[in-house]
Amino acid sequence: MNQLIENWSLIVALIVLLIVLSGAIFMFFKQPSSTQLRKVKAWLLLAVTQAEKELGSGTGKLKLRFVYDLFITKFTWIARIISFEMFTDLVEDALDEMREMLKNNPAVFNLVDPDGDV
Structure with a gap:
């Protein structure tokens, strides 16, 4: 649990990066x-x-x-x-x-x- 608390900003950054990449891939395939x-x-x-x-x-x-x-x-x-x-x-x-x-x-x-x- 301490690991999650100490690295929360890294986890949030990774989630945001995955969302942005997924959106870009989706937009490309949607074309x-x-x-x-x-x-x-x-x-x-x-x-x-x-x-x-x-x-x-x-x-x-x-x-x-x-x-x-x-x-x-x-x-x-x-x-x-x-x-x-x-x-x-x-x-x-x-x-x-x-x-x-x-x-x-x-x-x-x-x-x-x-x-x-x-």
């Missing part, structure tokens, strides 16, 4: 699946751009693994639902979008490859 997918695709665009910046061109499988590792860390529950093939298709879509951005936006190109090697 339509197209909205969830749009958020994942937007995140994948950021991830493939980061992988391109860090690993450069000609490292396709390594970049795919890099993005997949980030993905399973960020979206653990989705990683359990979709297959690796479906994930690869989503990454290909994000890569196509990134390539278009690199062609049409010099600022993005300089962000990804400041030396102009791509």
